[in-house]
Amino acid sequence: MDIRQLRAFVAIAETGTFTAGADRVHVTQAAISMQIKQLEREAGVRLFLRTPRRVLLTEAGERLLERARRILREHDAALAEMKELAGAESGRLRIGTASAMIASDPLPQLLQELRARHPRAEVTVESGTSAELVRQILAGELDIAFVSLPVEARGIETELLSRDELVAIAHPEHPLAARRVVDAETLAQERLILGERGGNTRRLIDQFFTQAGVRPHVTMELSRTAAIKRMVEEGMGVGIVPSQSVREEVAEGRLVAWWIKGAERINWELGLARLRDGYDSPICKTFIRLCRRHFKGEDQPRAKTASRRTRA
Incomplete structure (x- = not known):
């Protein structure tokens, strides 16, 4: 039982003849007769009674008609919804x-x-x-x-x-605030505030210290860059974040940023x-x-x- 068969069945039931039904669904009378035969064979019952002037629904046909109409309505509604989605509204x-x-x-x-x-x-x-x-x-x-x-x-x-390049950030009153560049050894001695483990940025930072042969002193692990910046602003330690994320704070003098020597390969x-x-x-x-x-x-x-x- 497919949509074409159900549409042919409803067309015949509503028009009263195979000829008119075929015209409605734009197929030949032979084609619509074949569709109904296949539908009746699958259903195992006759759906129409043929008379000289028109066809009549059997009891099975009457029961199928309402269900067929409902199926076709849902089918057409689904197609309309998909077309609407394709229309991008x-x-x-x-x-x-x-x-x-x-x-x-x-x-x-x-x-x-x-x-x-x-x-x-x-x-x-x-x-x-x-x-x-x-x-x-x-x-x-x-x-x-x-x-x-x-x-x-x-x-x-x-x-x-x-x-974006990763930079180290510190409070403006940090003893090394006047520097422009720091290295891995210097950073490893600071109280570091980094992103939580599992993130790509943290993994890259850990790899950087490992390759430099130093063990960093990590005092805080936070999930958000905003939280790292806030802690550094309060003088709680030194952070490592993407440079674009601290443009405003550095411009306003709330933080200082250092380029990290040898960290060119750990861009965010x-x-x-x-x-x-x-x-x-x-x-x-x-x-x-x-x-x-x-x-x-x-x-x-x-x-x-x-x-x-x-x-x-």
């Missing part, structure tokens, strides 16, 4: 962000532009660590997320949006993560284009790129 997009900086700027502007193009779309935003957001994408709970790179998960593809990288070979809905495609335009100045999307490393 509505839809759903579940976004994750591992960066508080992105959540405050530029995400609000991106969402405003997205709303203008998809006025009836349902958009949600969740925060978490990069690892947590990747797990949610793999579980089908998120469609796309801003994460720090690289992502080491099978089934996830990422796209680099921006790159922001990317978009989503399922590899997954379905990008119209609203998701629009969001990706908006992100590319904001971060890269692009108007046209580039080909998708897979994560640089994958792990089972």
